[in-house]
Amino acid sequence: MRIILFGPPGVGKGTQAKLLSSKLRIPHISTGDMLREAVAARTELGKKAQAVMEAGQLVSDDIMIGIIQDVLTSEKTKEGFILDGFPRTLAQAKALTQLLDERHMQLDNVIDMQIDEQKIVERLGKRLTCRECGKIYNIAIDKLSDSSKCPNCGGELYQRDDDKPETVRKRLRVYNESTAPVKEYYKHLGLLQSVSASGQIEDINNAILAMLNRH
Numbered sequence: 001m002r003i004i005l006f007g008p009p010g011v012g013k014g015t016q017a018k019l020l021s022s023k024l025r026i027p028h029i030s031t032g033d034m035l036r037e038a039v040a041a042r043t044e045l046g047k048k049a050q051a052v053m054e055a056g057q058l059v060s061d062d063i064m065i066g067i068i069q070d071v072l073t074s075e076k077t078k079e080g081f082i083l084d085g086f087p088r089t090l091a092q093a094k095a096l097t098q099l100l101d102e103r104h105m106q107l108d109n110v111i112d113m114q115i116d117e118q119k120i121v122e123r124l125g126k127r128l129t130c131r132e133c134g135k136i137y138n139i140a141i142d143k144l145s146d147s148s149k150c151p152n153c154g155g156e157l158y159q160r161d162d163d164k165p166e167t168v169r170k171r172l173r174v175y176n177e178s179t180a181p182v183k184e185y186y187k188h189l190g191l192l193q194s195v196s197a198s199g200q201i202e203d204i205n206n207a208i209l210a211m212l213n214r215h
């Protein structure tokens with residue numbers, strides 16, 4: 001199954017993608033995670049991406065399409081994937097269609113996760129991520145006895161640089177200008193379905209599972 005999780009930053013794409021990935025046994029591909037790993041490892045890609053990410057802007061289409069091309073040609077995604085954070089522009093969406101066409105593959109589902117913008121700023125201000133296992137926590141909801149340590153694996157919890165309120169507002173502007181229009185593209189292809197992303201994580205996950213087109 002080939003799924004895109006679509007929606008603004010902070011809507012919960014990463015959380016839902018991780019759950020779907022373990023339930024459906026298909027890999028979670030987060031371009032944001034891949035870029036953050038590159039930044040941490042100080043690779044050439046990381047050096048190019050860091051300032052752009054910290055400013056809440058988009059990394060160039062050329063770079064992102066190159067990354068996705070590598071992902072789609074790897075063994076890992078042969079049986080399917082859950083894309084989280086890609087595509088973010090129309091050019092990326094069209095390139096993805098072309099890359100899949102060349103491999104005689106098709107997307108099965110594009111799930112648009114919807115939420116109030118005000119909730120996003122609130123949520124991201126309270127988000128902590130584990131450096132080791134990538135699990136995401138909300139300090140207002142998850143009862144963390146130690147907010148520096150991941151209850152799942154003991155790794156260090158940190159706040160992403162781009163989760164500061166000013167950068168979140170910038171990311172939302174970029175989303176509305178460059179990414180939201182991509183919805184029309186998938187609507188025309190008959191692939192877009194919407195789900196409300198406020199509420200309990202498991203309820204949202206079940207709603208997504210119920211709407212997936214399966215082979």
Ligand code: AMP
Pocket residue numbers: 009031032033035052053054056057058059060064084085086087088089092162171
């Ligand atoms: P995310 O973790 O998906 O919120 O991504 C974090 C940041 O990585 C974004 O704000 C962008 O700067 C960059 N990024 C991730 N995916 C993409 C993409 N598909 N196109 C451009 N920039 C991206």
